[in-house]
Amino acid sequence: MISGNLASNKGTVTYNGLTLTQCLKMESSTSIKFTAPSAGKLTLVFGESGKNVKINGKKNASDSNCIVTVDVAAGSVEITKGDTMNLFYMIYTPSGTSETTHTHKYESKITKQATCTETGVLTYTCTSTTGTCDKKTYTETIPATGHKFSTEWTVDVEATETTPGSKSHHCTVCDAKTDVTVIPATGTVEKPLTITASKTEADKTVTFTAKAAGGKEGYTYKFIVYNKTTGTWGLVQNYSSKNTCTWTKGSAGDRYFYVDVKDAAGNVVRSEALNVKIDAATPKVTLTGSSETVNAGAKLTLTAQTTLGSGCTYKFIIFNPSTNQWFKLQDFSSSNTFTWTAGSDGTRLFYVDVKDADGNVTRSKVVNVTIGGEGALSVKTTVSVKTSKPGDKITFTAVGTGGKAGYTYKMVVYNKTTKTWGLVQNFSTNNKITWTAGSAGDREFYIDVKDADGKVVRSSVMNVKTSN
Numbered sequence: 001m002i003s004g005n006l007a008s009n010k011g012t013v014t015y016n017g018l019t020l021t022q023c024l025k026m027e028s029s030t031s032i033k034f035t036a037p038s039a040g041k042l043t044l045v046f047g048e049s050g051k052n053v054k055i056n057g058k059k060n061a062s063d064s065n066c067i068v069t070v071d072v073a074a075g076s077v078e079i080t081k082g083d084t085m086n087l088f089y090m091i092y093t094p095s096g097t098s099e100t101t102h103t104h105k106y107e108s109k110i111t112k113q114a115t116c117t118e119t120g121v122l123t124y125t126c127t128s129t130t131g132t133c134d135k136k137t138y139t140e141t142i143p144a145t146g147h148k149f150s151t152e153w154t155v156d157v158e159a160t161e162t163t164p165g166s167k168s169h170h171c172t173v174c175d176a177k178t179d180v181t182v183i184p185a186t187g188t189v190e191k192p193l194t195i196t197a198s199k200t201e202a203d204k205t206v207t208f209t210a211k212a213a214g215g216k217e218g219y220t221y222k223f224i225v226y227n228k229t230t231g232t233w234g235l236v237q238n239y240s241s242k243n244t245c246t247w248t249k250g251s252a253g254d255r256y257f258y259v260d261v262k263d264a265a266g267n268v269v270r271s272e273a274l275n276v277k278i279d280a281a282t283p284k285v286t287l288t289g290s291s292e293t294v295n296a297g298a299k300l301t302l303t304a305q306t307t308l309g310s311g312c313t314y315k316f317i318i319f320n321p322s323t324n325q326w327f328k329l330q331d332f333s334s335s336n337t338f339t340w341t342a343g344s345d346g347t348r349l350f351y352v353d354v355k356d357a358d359g360n361v362t363r364s365k366v367v368n369v370t371i372g373g374e375g376a377l378s379v380k381t382t383v384s385v386k387t388s389k390p391g392d393k394i395t396f397t398a399v400g401t402g403g404k405a406g407y408t409y410k411m412v413v414y415n416k417t418t419k420t421w422g423l424v425q426n427f428s429t430n431n432k433i434t435w436t437a438g439s440a441g442d443r444e445f446y447i448d449v450k451d452a453d454g455k456v457v458r459s460s461v462m463n464v465k466t467s468n
């Protein structure tokens with residue numbers, strides 16, 4: 001028989017797998033009476049620990065689990081208030097029965113690991129062996145962990161010259177990929193423009209052959225020559241798709257041939273030098289004058305020499321370019337010298353013809369002689385500046401004197417840095433020549449003056465240094 005007040009606002013107690021929310025308030029008026037059929041065990045579950053309840057008038061304190069367990073004898077049992085407590089549950093177990101209370105004791109174990117993308121399972125199993133278990137196992141879901149992507153790129157497919165590759169961020173756990181990105185094809189790697197040149201010498205000709213490689217295909221070739229003997233550059237063949245060039249051997253000299261190749265992108269590369277030496281053949285006939293300049297009325301001695309053997313005869317000839325007239329000074333004779341008395345001012349050209357014993361005639365090279373030092377053709381030049389920056393305009397002035405009036409002027413430039421010659425102005429009456437400074441370099445300028453007779457005299461050098 002139970003008398004007392006119930007309450008459901010005193011909290012929750014879990015016992016033996018049961019969740020208990022309703023309780024009996026242990027008040028002064030509260031009384032629980034029953035008759036135990038035999039001696040046994042009485043278990044009371046409270047909401048409080050360390051509080052007393054009276055059983056048959058005797059105080060019993062609740063343990064730390066808020067449980068009071070007492071042995072009772074057969075007969076009347078009365079439960080009354082000790083301290084103020086709330087009784088949630090009560091059970092009487094007669095002694096001699098094997099039945100005991102069961103308190104769940106769960107142990108958890110991961111029965112399926114969670115992965116990046118799939119949930120796992122945590123299984124709880126009750127290990128308590130007393131009493132009867134009404135919930136042996138239950139499970140909980142372990143959330144998927146999600147991918148852990150590396151910040152480093154992994155190259156999945158290497159790009160080649162022609163095919164693109166790909167890269168991505170890999171999951172450090174499961175190797176899944178994200179941010180898949182195309183790696184462009186590398187394309188063909190352009191090799192630098194190169195040129196090789198070779199020569200084949202024949203009796204009277206030399207054939208040059210060039211072969212270009214690398215750069216951007218579509219080559220043109222230019223063949224140039226530097227005559228080390230005369231210190232001059234010449235063009236043998238201008239840019240063309242022809243990679244061979246045949247040069248007819250000229251006068252004696254030590255020449256260096258170069259081939260410039262230009263590719264489709266405009267890059268230019270020069271070949272190694274190909275050396276061609278032509279030895280001076282001993283001339284069969286030579287003529288020398290006693291002086292290069294003489295004053296009017298003075299004597300000039302002309303001397304002829306020959307390797308044509310004995311029995312030669314000599315004929316001396318003079319040409320006056322001012323009058324365009326030839327004149328025989330001495331007809332064929334055994335005398336190999338001739339003394340000439342200088343006439344009017346100007347230039348004279350002398351030759352000697354040598355006839356050998358068989359009657360074959362060989363002419364010498366010309367000997368130039370200027371008559372009248374004062375009246376000889378010359379050119380005076382001035383230059384506005386000696387140093388410049390690229391883009392500056394520089395003025396060269398030339399004034400011809402002597403010779404036959406009616407002058408024209410030609411200006412050439414030699415770039416000492418690139419060792420190339422260039423034409424600034426061809427023969428023209430303009431004697432104020434403006435040149436716009438090009439790239440940095442040391443340059444030498446010369447002005448040639450030509451008079452009405454066609455005689456040409458070169459000025460002394462004018463140096464202009466261009467720097468950035």
Ligand SMILES: [Zn+2]
Nearest residue numbers: 104105126133
């Ligand atoms: Zn259990």
Ligand SMILES: [Zn+2]
Nearest residue numbers: 116147171174
């Ligand atoms: Zn992953």
